[in-house]
Amino acid sequence: MVLDRRALLLAGLALPTLARAQSAWKPERPVRLILPFTPGTSMDPAARLAQESLKDALGQSVVVENIAGAATVVAGAEMLKAPPDGHTTLMIANSFAANITLRTRTADWQRAFVPVVQATVVPHVLVAAPALRTDWTGFLKRLREGGGSMTYGSPGIGTSPHLGAEHFLRLAGGKAVHAPYNGNAQLFVDLYAGRIDFALSTLPDVVQPIEEGKLTALAVTAERRVRELLNVPTFAELGLPDLLSDSWFGIMVRRDTPAAARDALERAWLTALARQDVRERLQALSFTVLARPGAEFEKVIDRYVATYAMIIKENGIAVQH
Template sequence: MKTTAKFTGRRAALATLASLALGAAALPTAALAQAPYPSKLITIIVPFSAGGTTDILARIVAQGLTAELGQSVVVDNRPGAGGNIGGLLASKAPADGYTLFMGTVGTHAINASLYKKMSFDPVKDFAPLTRVANVPNLLVANPNQPYKTVKELIAYAKANPGKVNYGSSGSGSSIHLSGELFNSMAKVEMVHVPYKGSAPAVTDLLGNQIGIMFDNMPSAIQHVRSGKLVPLAVTTAKRSPELPNVPTIAEAGVPGYEATSWFGMLAPAATPAPIVAKLNAALVKVLAQPETKKKINDQGAEAYSETPAEFAAFIQKESVKWGKVVRESGAQAD
């Protein structure tokens, strides 16, 4: 009886130890599952090359988010196909809040109309967080070109059809469509030259490989200020406070012309609502900070934030607007 009792007691003790061991082994997994968001590095996919406006704005926001969220936020440039390569990658990323996407008017309001086949749905495959900035496009020319005003450009283009080349950050970008809208409204035939991002296009513009560009102001304004590029006009309805002496295209010879770019942060569609809410709150706070606003405004852009629902409604409205521009201009993806 004593032997049996000892055996039974030992078995019970071993069972207890085994139970405790299993519980201890499970603790790291449970703790990991319950770790508050964010608990590791966050990546912002930028669908254009480094040095362009999308990249510049993403890096400004990443710096602010790093401080606000207490985790490193880095930029991953994935250029190509008018932003569609980066867009596809972001849309297929795990919906856990650790992969974000810096969308543009091109990726989320133009490409669906411009491309016959899309590898992702700009609306269904993303959860909008907030717009980040509204940006004028700036019509700039190489100083060696024979035109210094919009009227001179139009006159030259009409006298030399097909000889004016304009660069863009890619087919379907707002830079591309700004040029197509200009072609249509000014009744000229300029040739579109797409690049994998704004930066390489600006490089060729500085080297006089292309004549003009309807570039986003943040990536062009430094070259205007240094005298390396000639500003012909801004594409917005009103003049830019950063370049008050530069006329609008409407003022300069094409009445009714207006085109504005915008940039916004998105996450994969199935991202949990609490994470979407936390990211939106962090972004709104960062974009309201004086230092962030100054950095964005110094680029010729306007810092902007809103709710996810407001951003979603804005994207829908912009898709209708730019879809009409694509149809009426006859623009096509190259």
């Protein structure tokens, strides 16, 4: 078949216009943003502070919907039931990466979902009971030479503080016994009293107890020292730059969502997170705004999935499915 050169030229000229048309996706109705935790948790501000800017960028409201249960599994299942048309999004945390290994129901979720943007991160702080009367050097010595006599607490099996603590012990060459709690309330009571020795906890939860002398801060997982605890060194400063222990939040959609919709959602989120008022309000809550696009976020998730899988398998960590 002989093709008309003029037709080919016109088709070629039309391609940029077609590409622009395909990328100019706009939602036709309000966009759902599913949060896998109960209202009032630290994830809520990361979602709600961006709502107005997202509305401006998308031309539709973004409706936040809390669907808690089974360590974020219920929310993810709800997301998978929604049409892959860009009108339903899911905010995830580190638990997404852990669940790939921990839970059979979520083993294929890395293939089922695609990242849109990594929004924020909150660093973890290594805090010790004041009764230990120790600094970093003495703490490490006890971990390495105590034969597992020390105990650390976490808000639950498979949580980011739990897996972060095990990664820390692996990198530091120390041993300690894990004491899992159902949340932070009793954990801090026991930590203040010295019934457990240490924990890795999110920055906002420990700033006040540190200032009041109820806890001793030894290190923070941020890339650089945080303004709330300027006297506390980072793990990188102390020789452990590869530690993965923090609490990040990001946005996902179903992987079969059209690329134009994914691109529009990514641009809307990056625009929202670039607003000075949004950034300042998040920073006031001890969030670090990352605003990483989906391709970069996917690499982050891959790293956490691989690291968590190693930790979970090495330590025989298991949860109820």
